[in-house]
Amino acid sequence: MEAPFTCCKTKECPNVCCMQCLNIFHFSCLNRTQRMTKIEGHKIICSQECARQKESNDDQLNKLFEEVGKLKDDIKTKNGLLEELEVGVVNTRNFKDGINKxxxxxxxxxxxxxxxxxxxxxxxxxxxxxxxxxxxxxxxxxxxxxxxxxxxxxxxxxxxxxxxxxxxxxxxxxxxxxxxxxxxxxxxxxxxxxxxxxxxxxxxxxxxxxxxxxxxxxxxxxxxxxxxxxxxxxxxxx
Ligand SMILES: [Zn+2]
Ligand SMILES: [Zn+2]
Missing domain, CATH: 1.10.287 (Helix Hairpins)
Structure with a gap:
């Protein structure tokens, strides 16, 4: 599980980085503990604890995305209502003008x-x-x-x-x-x-x-x- 540096593509990098705690380990040291989860290239999860936290963060993130989606929908609905309201205001103004006339x-x-x-x-x-x-x-x-x-x-x-x-x-x-x-x-x-x-x-x-x-x-x-x-x-x- 060795991958090249991003800057010098010909050299292999012997280290990996935990995507949850952001700590850097020698790949061989961490591989010995057998608690590592590989993701991609140098990206790993170092322990079960970090795996649980990542899962929980992912859940929260998904929930947040969901919330943002709902908020976006809400804004769309409200914008639609606002447009209808503006049309209504214009109609009311025209109606008043008509009555005055x-x-x-x-x-x-x-x-x-x-x-x-x-x-x-x-x-x-x-x-x-x-x-x-x-x-x-x-x-x-x-x-x-x-x-x-x-x-x-x-x-x-x-x-x-x-x-x-x-x-x-x-x-x-x-x-x-x-x-x-x-x-x-x-x-x-x-x-x-x-x-x-x-x-x-x-x-x-x-x-x-x-x-x-x-x-x-x-x-x-x-x-x-x-x-x-x-x-x-x-x-x-x-
Ligand atoms: Zn380099
Ligand atoms: Zn970690």
Whole structure:
């Protein structure tokens, strides 16, 4: 059991070294005790005591390796959890951003709805006041027409009376005829005024009807828009 030196490969080394107590022996001295265990080259275990200790150290070393392996696995698992946690944190942050954005959108929609409602109310008020004006004007026109009709009846009666007068009194015939002519013209004029006022009345009535229709349409639109936006908000909150 002799092997060469590591530095001078041609020379044989007569000594051996115990891998447990690290003591150096002559190979021949130790071989005589018959308690030596050979390992490889100059590496030996010198006694049974060293053999027991080596076995125990090996066991401990194996256990340590096992522990290190477990710790490595543990670190791997924890790293995985940490990665999942980081993803979770990022997701939570994105979720919060999304919720904030939705809140902001909802606020903008509320403002839009309020504005639509205000526009609708102010338009309704305008239509109502225009309607009141037209009704007042219509009443006034009706009254004027009634008065003119009364006047016309009076004039017609007067005409008839004058005609009788003309028939009976030929002396004043010329003078009366002139008067009659003037009265006739006045009557024609009055009829024209009544005609034009009646037309104007019809025009007012038509405009009033159109305004009411428009108002109804705008009301429906406003309600529909308000409902739709309300639904959207409910949808996003769900
Ligand atoms: Zn050497
Ligand atoms: Zn030893």
């Amino acid at each position: 939705l809140h902001k959108e909802n606020r903008q929609k509320d403002v839009y709805i309020q504005r639509l409602k205000r526009v609708s109310i102010s338009f309704e008020e305008d239509v109502f006041s225009a309607e009141q004006n037209y009704i007042k004007k219509l009443d006034e026109q009706k009254q004027t027409i009634a008065e003119l009709n009364k006047e016309l009846i009076k004039q017609t009666e007067l005409n008839r009376h004058l005609m009788t007068e003309v028939d009976s009194k030929s002396a004043v015939e010329e003078w009366l005829q002139k008067d009659l002519h003037d009265l006739e013209i006045s009557k024609q004029n009055m009829l024209k005024v009544i005609e034009s006022l009646s037309q104007e009345n019809e025009l007012f009535t038509t405009e009033l009807r159109e305004l009411r229709n428009k108002n109804d349409i705008i009301k429906t639109k406003s309600e529909r828009t308000s409902n739709t936006i309300g639904d959207e908000i409910l949808g996003t909150e769900r």
